Amino acid sequence: MRDSSKTQVILLVADPQIQxxxxxxxxxxxxxxxxxxxxxxxxxxxLAYSYCKPDVVIFLGDLMDEGSKATTLEYKYYYYRVQSIFSAAKYTKKIYVPGDNDVGGEYRDMRTEKKVDRFVKHFEELLGIVKFGFVDYIKLDLRTHDSYSEDRQQFAERHRFQVTSPVKILVGHETVSPKLKMHVYPILKLLKPQLIFSAHWHKSNLFECSDCMMNDDDHWSVHRRDISNVEGYLNINLTGKYSLTEIMVPTCSYRMGEENMGYGVAIIDSDLNMKYTVLWLPQRYLLLYMYLFVGGVVLLFNILVVICFEMGKRKRR
Structure with a gap:
């Protein structure tokens, strides 16, 4: 039996983008x-939920493909579909962060107060500190096409004294590590997360930096590692005082056209040790093509049977 006061299992859902x-x-x-x-x-x-039996399920944005431009009625249908699709986690702690497809914010799809209010009404606030067990989950919604510095830093300054748990995890849709240090470092310095979970690229990556939180210079040496072929668990230690680790979770939807799809699973203990893996998913398009091929063969066979039967009837006449 797992002791949730010492170990926490997190199931990560990224970019389902339901159609x-x-x-x-x-x-x-x-x-x-x-x-x-x-x-x-x-x-x-x-299947993923039954396998890992998570304490927390985190949705890393882009729940919906057209959430930003959906009508009121379409958004209502979207919401019920989301609840139905992920109903296995009905009684489990859930954390939602928005993506650009949910509330806008990428290119010409502008983010508006109305879009944000609609997401908040159906799901939850965009910014906040979610305390669960020995973990503080920090929702900051850091975006590329945005001037974060003012409101996000003000939020960090107001809430930094609330971030007191042994493990501090920043969760958001867009990646943080590849951004310009000058935009995000002042915020990270206040909140001091050891770990970041993100999505958006639809791929599986690990960003590591051993000294990113050490000084205020304009550059940080972030190393990106492709973990699309990870098998088993990666062991990651989060005790480094100046280190920063970010995990990008791949999409779980075959509609994104990615070869590698899956759900992220993180197992974290109160001593700042983490194991991470991806539960890889089967290729759906290959199966659909096989279904079409087999269906076509069966249909052709039946047509040939009917033709042969009719020809036989004519000969007997």
Whole structure:
């Protein structure tokens, strides 16, 4: 039996981007596409949930493909689909952070107060400190196309004394480590997270830096490692006083066109040791193509049987 006061299991869901209603093809193709991706996500998430039995499930943004531009009715349908797809975690602690597809903010898809309010109403606040067990989860919503420095730093200054747990984890949709140090370092210095979970690129990466929190210069030596082929668990120690570790979680949706899809799993103990892996998912498009091929063969066979039967009838006449 796991002692949740000493060990915490986190299941990470990134970029499910459940399909919308405006950009999909009309009935019946669009309806089938939504049904198939919802079914795929529901079944794979259920298996991942049953396997790791998480204490916390973190949704790292882009829950919806067209959430930013959805009508009120479409957004309502979106919300019920999200709850249905991830219903295995109904009674588990959940943390939601928004992505650009949920509330806008990328390129010409502008973020507005109305979009943000709609997300908050259905899910939760964009910024906040979520305390759970021996972990503080810090939601900061750091974005590339944004002037973070003022409001995010003000938030950090107001809440830094609330961040008191042994483990401090920053969670957000966009990656932090590759950004310009001058934009994010003042905020990280106040909150002192040992770990960051992010998404957005749809890929599986590990960013490490042993001295990023040591000084105020304009450069930090972040090393990126592709962990798309990780098997088993990576062991990561979070005790370094000046180190910073960021894990980018891959998409869990086959609709993103990525070869490697999965759910992230992190096991963290109160001594700042972590094990991380990805529960890789099966390729869906390959199976769909196989279904189409087999269906085509069966259909052709039946057509040939009917033709042969009709020809036989004519000969007997």
């Amino acid at each position: 919308g209603y405006q950009d999909e093809k009309s009935f019946p193709i669009g309806s089938f596409a939504r049904w198939d991706i919802d079914r795929y996500l529901s079944q794979t998430f259920g």
